[in-house]
Amino acid sequence: MTARLDQRAREVLADEDAVRRHDASVFDLRQRRDAAVAEVPDWEALRERASGIKRHLLDHLDRYLERFETQARAAGVRVHWATDAASANRIVSELLAARQVRQVIKSKSMLTEECGLNPVLEARGIEVVDTDLGERIVQLAGEPPSHIIVPAIHRSRFEIGALFHRTMGTPEGESDPERLTRLARADLRRKFTEADAAITGVNFAVAETGSIVVVTNEGNADLGMSLPNLHIACMGLEKLIPAMSDLPVFLRLLARSATGQPISVYTSVVTGPRPGAELHVVIVDNGRSELLASDGHRGALGCIRCGACLNTCPVYRKAGGYAYDQPIPGPIGAVLAPSLRAKEGGAELAQASSLCGSCSAVCPMRIDLHGQLLAWRRENRTAGALERVVTFVAATAMTRPALFGAAGRTAANFWSLLGRRFAGNPAASWLHGRELPEHPGESFRAQWLRRRETPK
Amino acid sequence: MVATKGNTEVSAREEILGRIRLAALHKARHPGQHPPPALPGGWETFAGRLESVGGTPHGPVAGAELRRMAFDLASTRAGDGRIVAEPTAADWLGPGPWQLASDAAIPHAYEDVAVGFVRGRVACAENGAVAVAGSDATSRALLVLCQHLVLIVSVDSVVPDLHAGFAALPADAFGHHHLTWISGPSKTADIEQALVYGAHGPLTLDVIGVER
C-alpha cells in the first residue's frame, strides 16, 4: 500500500509542466540561498552560534517568557496566553468583537494558518484580508498556502491572472507579474486604509526589551502596524530570543536561507504600541511545550520558518506542498505535524523522506530534521500487526545466516516472477515507474563458497 | 463575563508556564557574543549592496549640495505630488518644497504622499539596510505609505555588518515604538518568482550619504 502523500502527489505529478515549473522555481530559491551563503565568511559559525543561543533559550524558556512578559507590559503591550489553537482563536476574536472590528488586514503568519484563525473570524462576520501577495492569491483562490515563504509558488502567472480577473475584475488575459502586482497593490491599499485592525505574526520576540520583531519584503506588516489603531501579534512561544544583541545573529541567517537576500526589506523591531494605539501579543503553546519536554524533538522548536528545508527537499519540490496536507509542508512540516496536530495524517509524513539529509545540512538553525523524522518513525510506528510480524521474521532470518542464504536462493527463484506486472504482486509499488533489476542467479555468498572455500 | 475570561487567561498562563518549568532543563549556557566577521565597510561597499537590493545610492554630498540633491530627487520622483519630510530630516535639508510630518496627524494623512524624506541612523554595508529610529519617524506610516522614500544618512554611520549595526544604534533606539531596518524598495516575487519592486510599500528607495 503506497502512502497517502504519494497518492496525492500522483495528481500533481500528472501535470508534467507544473511539476517542472514548481521544481525549478523552488530550486531557484535554494540556489539563491547558496549564492548568498557563499558571501558570508562566518556562515557555519553563525549557524553554530544561533543554534547555541536557541538551545540556551529553550533550556531557560520559563524565565525568558516571564521576562518578555514583564518587559512588554512595561512598554504598554497587553500580553495574552493561549494553550491551544482554539484558545488563541478565541482570544483574537474576542478582542476584535469587543472593539466592533469589521475588517482585519493580516500579514503572513504561519501560526494563524496552524490555528485556522481565518475561518473562525469569518464565521463571526469579520472580513479578513491576507495582504502578503502570495497569501492573497491563495486566499482569493480559496486554497491554503503551498509553501511557507512563497505561498502561491504552485500557481502560474496565467492562473493568477485569471483568478484576479474573476475576483478583482482586472483586465482579462493579463498575466504580466509586474502589472498583476500593481493591480493587487491598488486593491489592497484600499483594504489597508479601511481596516480597523491588523493581525501579524512574530518572527522573533526579544525577552530583554519586550520587543517583537516582524520581517517582510512587501511592507504589508508595516502598513498594518502603522494604520489601524489595533494590532494583534500572534507568536509561538518558541519565537523568543534572549537579548537584542542576539537578534543580528538570527537576522543574518533568516533572509539568506529563505530567498538569498542579505536581509529582508523591512525588519521592524516593535517595542510597545504606537502612541494612541493598542498592541496585543498572543503567546501560543499549541503542542510546543510537549515538544520541549521531549528530548528527541526539542530541537524542532529552533525553527525560524525560513523555508530552506522545503526548497532543498527533492520530495517537496516534486510532490508540491499540497501533497503534505498540513499547514506547514516539507521536512519541518513533517517534523512538526505530529505535535501540532492541526490535521489528521501527520504521523505518516515521517515516512515521506528519502533521508537524504539535505534539509539538516541546509537548516540555518542546525536542526537535525531527518534525524527527527527517524525519531518519529521509531515512536509512531504506523506498522500494523502484520507488518510488525513480517519485519520480525525478516530480521530473525537475517540473524541466522543459513536461513538468510536460503531466503536469498528462494528470492532468486521468485525474482523473475516478481518482475512481471500482475494483480496482487507484492512488488507492485516497486514496479510503478520502475523495473526490477535482473537477478544474477547466484549470490556473492554462494559464488564465494563455490570458488574460495573447500566444501565442508 | 469579563471576570471569567480574565481567569481563563490567567490559568492558561499558569498552565503553560507550569509545563515549561517542568520541561526546561536549565543547562545550556548562552554561547556569548558572535565575533565580528571580516567584512568590508565604508560607503562604497554599502552603496554597491544597496544597488543590488534595488535601492539607489547618492553621494556622498556635503552642505549645500545635499539640499540641491534633495530638490532634484523630489522633483524627479514626485512630479507634482506631495512631498513630506520628517522634522529630523528637514533639519538636515533646510527649507524646501517639503511639508513637515507631524505626529499629531492621523496615519492616514500620508496616503497621498509621493515622496517622503526620513533620516536614517545607521547604514549596514553587508546588506544595504538603513536603520530608521522611531524618534526620527514618529509618523511611522509615512515610511510605507509614500510612493518614493528617500533616506538620508551620514557616511560616517556606515558599519560593515549587522552586529555592528545593532551596536551602533542610539541608546534610546528601542524606546520609541519602532526601530525599522529598511533594505531597498518594497518588493515581491510571489508570482512565478518574478522580482517586482513596489509591492505594498514605496516603489523606489533612494539613500543620500552625507558628509558632515
Place this chain on the structure above:
Amino acid sequence: MATERDIGLFIPCYVDQLAPEVGWATVRILEHLGHRVHYDPEQTCCGQPFLNTGAAGDAARLARGHLARFARFDAIVCPSGSCVATVRHRFGELGFGEQGDEARQRANTFELGEYLVDRLGTPDLGARFPHRVALLQSCHGLRDLGLGPRSETGPDAEPVRNVVEQLLGTVSGLELVPSSRADECCGFGGSFAVKFPEVSTRMGRARLEDFSAAEYVTGTDVSCLLHLAGVRAHTGTGPIPIHLAEILASGLGEAKAS
C-alpha cells in the same frame, strides 16, 4: 592475529543478492593492492532497513551480530556508503557505545572509495574506461561519511576531498560529465522507494535527465544505482548505472580462485 593487511569484507545484503559482481570487483581491487580479503559467509545485514523503518529492536539484534562478526579486523571495507554510515554513525541510536572496541570497530569500517583515498593514497589501479561518466553522490556517503563537498555548506566549513572524483581521475579515458545539481538525491531511500513510488521514480527520472549527456552513471551505493537502473529500464533512456568498484577494477584481471 589480523594485521593491517587483513581486511574484513563487508558485503551488504543487496550486493550479495543482486550485485555480486560489485563484491568481486572490491575483492580484486583490494587483493591487487596486496591485502588479504576475508569474507565471512555467515554475515548478514547491518540492520539499516530496520533502523529506517523505526524497528529499533530488530535493528539492534542485527547490529550486535554484525559487530561480533567483524570484531577481529582492524579494517572493514564495504562497497556501500549507506551501510558504512549505518555502522559508523547510527549504531549509537541503538545504544552501542561510543567508546572501547565497539567504537574503534565502527570507526574502522570504511566505504571502499574512502579507504582507497584516505588510507591508501588514491592508488592508480591502471583502470581504463573510455566513456562519458556522470557521478551520483549518494546521500549517506556524502552527508554522513563526508565523501565529498556538500552544496549546502558555507565558506568557513572545513574543506573536504572528493573521494569519487579523485578516484575517477586515475581512470584513463574517462570523461566526467558535470551535473547541474551535484548532490541531489536519486529518490531511492529504502522503504521510501516502495511507500512513495510516484515521487521516488519521479526523482529518479530527474537525476537521469540531469545525467543525460553521460553514457554511464557511477557512485558508491548499489542501492541507489539499482533504483536508477530500474527507472532507466522503464523509461528506456538515460546513462547505464555502474558501481565505482567496477570501473576501478576494469584494468585488473579476474579474482583468483584460492
